Amino acid sequence: DAGVTQSPTHLIKTRGQQVTLRCSPKSGHDTVSWYQQALGQGPQFIFQYYEEEERQRGNFPDRFSGHQFPNYSSELNVNALLLGDSALYLCASSYTGVTTGELFFGEGSRLTVL
Amino acid sequence: GEDVEQSLFLSVREGDSSVINCTYTDSSSTYLYWYKQEPGAGLQLLTYIFSNMDMKQDQRLTVLLNKKDKHLSLRIADTQTGDSAIYFCAEILGGSSNTGKLIFGQGTTLQVKP
Numbered sequence: 197d198a199g200v201t202q203s204p205t206h207l208i209k210t211r212g213q214q215v216t217l218r219c220s221p222k223s224g225h226d227t228v229s230w231y232q233q234a235l236g237q238g239p240q241f242i243f244q245y246y247e248e249e250e251r252q253r254g255n256f257p258d259r260f261s262g263h264q265f266p267n268y269s270s271e272l273n274v275n276a277l278l279l280g281d282s283a284l285y286l287c288a289s290s291y292t293g294v295t296t297g298e299l300f301f302g303e304g305s306r307l308t309v310l
Numbered sequence: 311g312e313d314v315e316q317s318l319f320l321s322v323r324e325g326d327s328s329v330i331n332c333t334y335t336d337s338s339s340t341y342l343y344w345y346k347q348e349p350g351a352g353l354q355l356l357t358y359i360f361s362n363m364d365m366k367q368d369q370r371l372t373v374l375l376n377k378k379d380k381h382l383s384l385r386i387a388d389t390q391t392g393d394s395a396i397y398f399c400a401e402i403l404g405g406s407s408n409t410g411k412l413i414f415g416q417g418t419t420l421q422v423k424p
Contacts, residue, residue: 238414297341301352
């Protein structure tokens with residue numbers, strides 16, 4: 197049973213560019229959440245997708261957008277990249293029917309903005 | 311606010327017990343979690359506790375919850391070098407356990423000396 201998979205694992209972009217990160221949830225999971233983890237910090241919630249809609253959003257600007265597909269996979273898009281967007285981007289999946297709120301995380305996509 | 315506070319660093323000797331502490335903000339959080347992150351990796355759920363419990367034991371792990379003081383602790387018995395990692399405390403905010411967002415602390419780095 198594959199866990200949460202993310203791609204790419206590492207990427208380097210320059211300021212002003214756009215990036216798309218991808219996530220496949222764990223089998224049987226229907227909800228995908230995205231987190232940004234800056235170096236030395238805890239993960240910060242970006243947004244959550246369920247039934248192809250954004251259900252909750254954290255304190256991130258509109259440059260951060262996402263999408264969920266019918267197969268529950270998800271993309272995170274960041275436009276007009278800033279140096280401060282350099283971070284590890286973590287995708288987490290869960291199943292709405294589980295009330296304990298357990299999240300399963302992928303290994304992350306490490307984005308470096310130069 | 312949405313701050314979850316943790317001490318930044320803990321060093322113990324192999325075989326000793328480790329205790330990692332956390333204070334959280336939302337008294338209505340239904341579940342509280344402990345995650346482990348090894349270098350260059352994503353987050354692994356270690357354990358969680360429901361808010362109506364005072365204690366939960368899972369093999370070498372013991373979680374204590376003091377709701378009055380909004381204090382959570384994780385005790386690792388017989389700490390091994392493989393336990394060296396960053397440990398994150400997290401609470402659910404802004405919704406039920408399966409729709410809310412996780413708020414993480416900044417993480418406690420556990421160093422286990424042989």
